[in-house]
Amino acid sequence: MMDFWMTRLEEIQQMLARGRTSQARQALDSLREEGLVPEDEMWRVHELYGAVFHDLADAEGAAAAYNNAAQADKYLRSQREHFSNYLFALHYLPGIPADDLFAQHQVYQGLYRDTELLPPRENMDHARxxxxxxxxxxxxxxxxxxxxxxxxxxxxxxxxxxxxxxxxxxxxxxxxxxxxxxxxxxxxxxxxxxxxxxxxxxxxxxxxxxxxxxxxxxxxxxxxxxxxxxxxxxxxxxxxxxxxxxxxxxxxxxxxxxxxxxxxxxxxxxxxxxxxFTPSPAMQGIRRAPRQRAGIVFGCYQNFMKINRSVMDAWRHILENLPDSRLVVQDTTRLLERRAVLERRLENADLPMERVEVRIGSDRYLEDYQQVDIMLDTFPYPGGAATATALYMGVPVIALRGDHHSARLSASILAAAGHAEWIAADADEYIKLALQLAVDRAGLERQQLCLRSELEQSPLLAxxxxxxxxxxxxxxxxxxxxxx
Missing domain, CATH: 3.40.50.11380 (Rossmann fold)
Known part of the structure; x- marks a missing residue:
C-alpha cells in the first residue's frame, strides 16, 4: 500500500513538471479523500498542494499548504524549508499587519532549538x-x-x-x-x-x-x-x-x-x-524607441502571485478613466493554466477585458518593454528587479509605498533613481499618479527617452x-x- 501512494505522489510531481496543474490538484484531492497516505506522511501531500497553489497563482492557498506541511513534517530540515516557503508566501497577501508578519518570522527561531554551533573561532588578523x-x-x-x-x-x-x-x-x-x-x-x-x-x-x-x-x-x-x-x-x-x-x-x-x-x-x-542595480548585457543592448501609438499602454511584468483584488481594483479605475488605454499583464512563468486563472480573476474584478491582454513569460520580455508606456507596480509585494529593469528600459513605474520593508522595495528603487514623485501613499494616489503621467503624452515620451541616461547618473546605478x-x-x- 505504501508503494502505491508513493507512486501516486510521484505521478503528481510529474504532472506539475509538465504544467498540468489542475490535473495534479484533482489527483491530490482524490488521494486525500481515499485516505491512503499515512498520517505521519501527510506533509508530502501538503507540500505538493503548496506547489499546486503556487502554479495557480493562489498565494493564500500556497501559504496555508506550506504552513500545514511545516506543522505535519517529521523531518526537521524539510520542516524548516516548508516554514520558509510559508513565510515567503505571506508577503504576497494583502492586509497582514507588519507586526503580525514579524511575529510569524519570530516563530522560525524555534526550529533551531537543538542546533549544534561550530566551536567559537579564534580572532584572525587577516591582511584583507x-x-x-x-x-x-x-x-x-x-x-x-x-x-x-x-x-x-x-x-x-x-x-x-x-x-x-x-x-x-x-x-x-x-x-x-x-x-x-x-x-x-x-x-x-x-x-x-x-x-x-x-x-x-x-x-x-x-x-x-x-x-x-x-x-x-x-x-x-x-x-x-x-x-x-x-x-x-x-x-x-x-x-x-x-x-x-x-x-x-x-x-x-x-x-x-x-x-x-x-x-x-x-x-x-x-x-x-x-x-x-547592474543592467545585464542584454538590457544594455536595447534602447528605448520613440512612441508611435495613440493610446496609452499600461503594463505589469510581474509574478502573477503578486496580483490581488486591491491591485486589480486600482487597475480598473485607471482603465475606466482612460477609455483609449490598454493593459498588458505578463507573468514570469510560462504556465498556461496560470494565465487562464488570472484572466478569470481580472474578468471577475470587472476589468474591461477587451482592453486587457494576459501573457505568459517570454524570453523576449526585454523587447516587450517597447510596447508599454507606464508600468503599474503590484502591492503589497512590489517589484524589485522588475521595477529597476522597467526604469532602465525607459518605462516609468507607478508604485505604492507600504508600511514595512518588503512593501517598500519599489519605493527604495524609485527614490534611488531620482523619481520619488512616482511613489504613492495609498491606492487613491496610485490611481491619480498613473492618470497624471498618462495624460501628458508629450511629457511622457520625453521622460521615456531620457530615463536611461538619468538612471546612469543616479545612485541606483552608482x-x-x-x-x-x-x-x-x-x-x-x-x-x-x-x-x-
Whole structure:
C-alpha cells in the first residue's frame, strides 16, 4: 500500500513538471479523500498542494499548504524549508499587519532549538577582510542584478571575496563571476555541517546570506551553525530572518525608517541606498524607441502571485478613466493554466477585458518593454528587479509605498533613481499618479527617452559609491563581532 501512494505522489510531481496543474490538484484531492497516505506522511501531500497553489497563482492557498506541511513534517530540515516557503508566501497577501508578519518570522527561531554551533573561532588578523557571499546559486537572476556589484566591485586591497553556491548549476553569469578573481566554491552534495565547516575552514570574517527564506531558506540553515563571527542577510531577501544567528540586515532609510527596528531580530545596517542595480548585457543592448501609438499602454511584468483584488481594483479605475488605454499583464512563468486563472480573476474584478491582454513569460520580455508606456507596480509585494529593469528600459513605474520593508522595495528603487514623485501613499494616489503621467503624452515620451541616461547618473546605478558605502558599513559595523 505504501508503494502505491508513493507512486501516486510521484505521478503528481510529474504532472506539475509538465504544467498540468489542475490535473495534479484533482489527483491530490482524490488521494486525500481515499485516505491512503499515512498520517505521519501527510506533509508530502501538503507540500505538493503548496506547489499546486503556487502554479495557480493562489498565494493564500500556497501559504496555508506550506504552513500545514511545516506543522505535519517529521523531518526537521524539510520542516524548516516548508516554514520558509510559508513565510515567503505571506508577503504576497494583502492586509497582514507588519507586526503580525514579524511575529510569524519570530516563530522560525524555534526550529533551531537543538542546533549544534561550530566551536567559537579564534580572532584572525587577516591582511584583507574575508567576506563570503552565500546563495542558492550564482546564475543570472533578479537578485543577481543587485549583488553583482558587491562581488566584483569591492576594493581588493581591503577585501578578499568568496562566493559559496549551494547548487552546482551555472550559466554565463556564473562563469563571468568566476573569471573576476574571487574565490568560488560549490557546496552542493555536502551535509549542512560540511558546508558550514568549509566556510569556517576558509576563515571567513563576514558571511552574507543573499537568499534568506527564498529557496527554502537553505543558507539560513548554514548560518545557524555560526561559521563566521559576523553574519548578515539582505539583497535577495526582504524581511527579518527571525534567526538569532543573523546579526545584521542590509537596508536603507526608505525601506526601514527610524522607529521600525523592533520588527527585526537583526541590527539594521542602513546604507544610503538599499540597492545598486547592474543592467545585464542584454538590457544594455536595447534602447528605448520613440512612441508611435495613440493610446496609452499600461503594463505589469510581474509574478502573477503578486496580483490581488486591491491591485486589480486600482487597475480598473485607471482603465475606466482612460477609455483609449490598454493593459498588458505578463507573468514570469510560462504556465498556461496560470494565465487562464488570472484572466478569470481580472474578468471577475470587472476589468474591461477587451482592453486587457494576459501573457505568459517570454524570453523576449526585454523587447516587450517597447510596447508599454507606464508600468503599474503590484502591492503589497512590489517589484524589485522588475521595477529597476522597467526604469532602465525607459518605462516609468507607478508604485505604492507600504508600511514595512518588503512593501517598500519599489519605493527604495524609485527614490534611488531620482523619481520619488512616482511613489504613492495609498491606492487613491496610485490611481491619480498613473492618470497624471498618462495624460501628458508629450511629457511622457520625453521622460521615456531620457530615463536611461538619468538612471546612469543616479545612485541606483552608482556601483562605486554603493560599494564604498557598503565597505564602510562592514568595516565599522562588525567591530564587536570580529574582535571576539
Amino acid at each position: 577582510l574575508r567576506i563570503g557571499f552565500l546563495a542558492p546559486d550564482f546564475r543570472d537572476s533578479s537578485s543577481a542584478r543587485f549583488y553583482e556589484c558587491l562581488l566584483t566591485g569591492l576594493d581588493a586591497r581591503c577585501f578578499a571575496v568568496y562566493a559559496y553556491a549551494l547548487q552546482d548549476s551555472e550559466d554565463d553569469f556564473t562563469r563571468r563571476l568566476q573569471a573576476t578573481g574571487l574565490t568560488y566554491r560549490c557546496l552542493a552534495g555536502q551535509s549542512l555541517r560540511q558546508q558550514a565547516e568549509m566556510i569556517r575552514w576558509d576563515e571567513i570574517d563576514v558571511l552574507i546570506d543573499l537568499g534568506g527564506h527564498s529557496a527554502g531558506g537553505m543558507g539560513l540553515m548554514i548560518l545557524a551553525q555560526r561559521p563566521a563571527p559576523w553574519q548578515l542577510c539582505g539583497i535577495g531577501w526582504f524581511d527579518t530572518t527571525g534567526l538569532p544567528a543573523v546579526d545584521a540586515f542590509l537596508t536603507d532609510g526608505e525601506m526601514d525608517p527610524a522607529g521600525t527596528e523592533y520588527r527585526f531580530t537583526e541590527q539594521l545596517l542602513r546604507l544610503p541606498s538599499g540597492f545598486c 556601483s562605486q559609491t554603493y560599494c564604498a558605502a557598503f565597505a564602510e558599513a562592514i568595516l565599522s559595523g562588525g567591530g564587536r563581532f570580529l574582535e571576539t
